[in-house]
Amino acid sequence: MKGLENKNFIPNLSFDCVIFGFNGKLLKILVLEYHNTGFFALPGGFIEVDQSIDEAAKKGVKDRTGLDNVFLEQFHVFGEVDRADPEHMRQILIANNDLTEENEWMLDRFNTVGYYALINYEEVTPTPDQFSDSIGWYAIDELPDLMMDHNQIVEKALIVLRNNLSEKLIGMNLLPPKFTMKQLQSVFEAILDQKLRRTTFQRKMLSLDILERHEKLFQGKAHKAPYLYSFK
Amino acid sequence: MKGLENKNFIPNLSFDCVIFGFNGKLLKILVLEYHNTGFFALPGGFIEVDQSIDEAAKKGVKDRTGLDNVFLEQFHVFGEVDRADPEHMRQILIANNDLTEENEWMLDRFNTVGYYALINYEEVTPTPDQFSDSIGWYAIDELPDLMMDHNQIVEKALIVLRNNLSEKLIGMNLLPPKFTMKQLQSVFEAILDQKLRRTTFQRKMLSLDILERHEKLFQGKAHKAPYLYSFK
DNA sequence: GATTATTGTCATAAAGTGAGACAATAATAA
DNA sequence: TTATTATTGTCTCACTTTATGACAATAATC
Structure with missing residues (x-):
């Protein structure tokens, strides 16, 4: 199998x-x-x-996105006995001509560690893996039916993301290094799925003392140019 | 090996x-x-x-404490390659006369799912497992040196517990079904490791609308008897 | 029956948040 | 060149929440 040969997996x-x-x-x-x-x-x-779980996940994100140094954190282990239907994996192996004896371990029960990553959308070149012919962005409320329990994994990731958003201040990982206050607010609104009050949001963000304001303004629109900020 | 024979483990x-x-x-x-x-x-x-990870952990807590229906939640997976020194496990197996060929899998690398449980101290009868001759309570800041990375696991559990304490309102799991406001405050203070203001704490707890006040008062001390509360 | 320690509740001050007003300004239209 | 438009940065005032202290109530003890 391309990419998996000569490797020993847990x-x-x-x-x-x-x-x-x-x-x-x-x-x-x-x-x-x-x-x-x-x-x-x-x-x-x-x-x-001979690889830590974190390393494996990090490499996975790198391979699919080309990105290094990404915000990446485990959020839950999914350990139900029958969370994955081996029949799905069998079909994938068959479709790839990979259903060999030495790959039978892939049909066994699997526990999976869920990770979530926040990345700068503009920097990514999505790359399929050896089993898949396409990879793409899907809006969070327009996801297709995913294999196994992957829809539930997404649900749980969203819950954790929402909980950690204000507390850990991780929203800026979804933006370019320099961004306007409005962009930052849009990120919060998209994740929390609710409108926020502009003045209150701005006051709160500034009071947290985590943003650096740059004198260089973002221009190009027919109105007062907003400041650009970066994460301190 | 007592207790492990005839079982298939992941x-x-x-x-x-x-x-x-x-x-x-x-x-x-x-x-x-x-x-x-x-x-x-x-x-x-x-x-x-044929057991989910949650079920395994639940049974583990039951076996050590005798308690069912306990607050129990996974909080982190520890997946570093060399987090566990196989030499420790070897010594334990030797000390138990269990270092057989069929137990060699225990000397392999192990990833571990960390769980934390909150229980009513008074209800517990700690019971050692088949490898251990004693089990006991240790104050959180007077822990002995634990095997492998277990001290780090405790550290992480404490961080998660502190984060979840106010948000998930899990502190009452450490108390008997009926408790005084002072007891509840003591739990918060012990976990957060800081003194809290009595009136503020009381007002906040009552405003959350999660406590039921019982007319039956707790008596026995030389002062006004406090109400007893239970979790709604 | 007075004393003591602690409880339940209230009063006031301080801090934080919601909601709107308004001047500033970069591009566009006149 | 100047007026218009849309959006930004900041301020104000009202409202809510939290901090801090005060005080009466009371179960056991003296």
């Missing part, structure tokens, strides 16, 4: 990544479509015997 | 539990001491092939 354990991006309007995630099966799935993979 | 994956209790003054956790090795460790175990 059995019964995988990782799956909910990779969030923001296109200026909508919160989106990266979804793979597998060859000839019509299955949609989250980007994921297995853990090599 | 390799390379375990769980460990940080079981919190509150004795009225201090926040404590349950720690095991292993036979003849002097090793201290968190209660934990392996996951059977």
Whole structure:
């Protein structure tokens, strides 16, 4: 199998990544479509015997997005006995001519560690993995039916993201290094799925003392030019 | 091996539990001491092939405490390659006369799912597992050196507990079904490791509308008797 | 029956948030 | 060149929440 040969993986354990991006309007995630099966799935993979789970997930995100140094955090382990139907994996292996004896371990029960990543949408070149022929951005409320329990994994990731948004101040990971206050507000609104009050939002963000204001203004629109900010 | 024979476990994956209790003054956790090795460790175990990770952890807590229906939640997966020194496990197996060929899988790399539990200290009868000769409560700031990365696991559990305390309102799980406002405040103070203001705390708790006040008062002290409350 | 320690509640001050007003200004239209 | 438009940065005032202290109520003890 391309890419998996000569590697030793830990059995019964995988990782799956909910990779969030923001296109200026909508919160989106990266979804793979597998060859000839019509299955949609989250980007994921297995853990090599001499690789930490974090390293494996980090490499997974790098391979699918080209990005290094991304905000990436595990959020939950999904450990139900029958969370993954082995029949799905069988069909994927068959579609790839990979249903060999040495790959049978992939049909076993799998526990998976869920990770979520926040990335700068503009910097990404999505790249399919060896099983899939397409990878693309899907708005969070227009996801296709995903394999196994991947829709639930996304749900849980969203809950955790919403909880951590204000507390950990991670929203800026979805934006370019320099951004306007309005862009930042849009990120919060997209994630929380609610409108926020402009003046209150601005006052709060500034009071947190985490933003650096740059004198260089963002111009090009027919109105007062807003400041650009970066994360301190 | 007593208790493990005839069972099929998932390799390379375990769980460990940080079981919190509150004795009225201090926040404590349950720690095991292993036979003849002097090793201290968190209660934990392996996951059977037809058992979810949650079920395994739940059973682990039941076996060590006798308690069912306990607040129990996973908080982190520890997946570093060398987080567990196989030499420790080897010594434990030797001390138990269990270092057989069929137990060699226990010497392999292990990823572990960390759980934390909050229990009513008074209801517990701590029970050692088959490898350990003692189990006992240790104050959170007087823990012995634990095996492997178990001290770090406790650290992380504490951080998560502190974060979730106010948000998820889980503090009452450390108390008997009926408790006074002062007891509840003591729990918060022990977990957060800081003094809280009595009137503010009381007003906040009552405003949350999660407590039921009972007319039956707690008596026995030389002052006005406080109300008893229970969780709604 | 007075004393003591602690409780339940209120009063006031301080801090934080909601909601709108208004001047400033970059591009566009006149 | 000047007026218009849309949006930004900031301020104000009302309202809500939190901090802090005061005080009466009361169960056991002296």
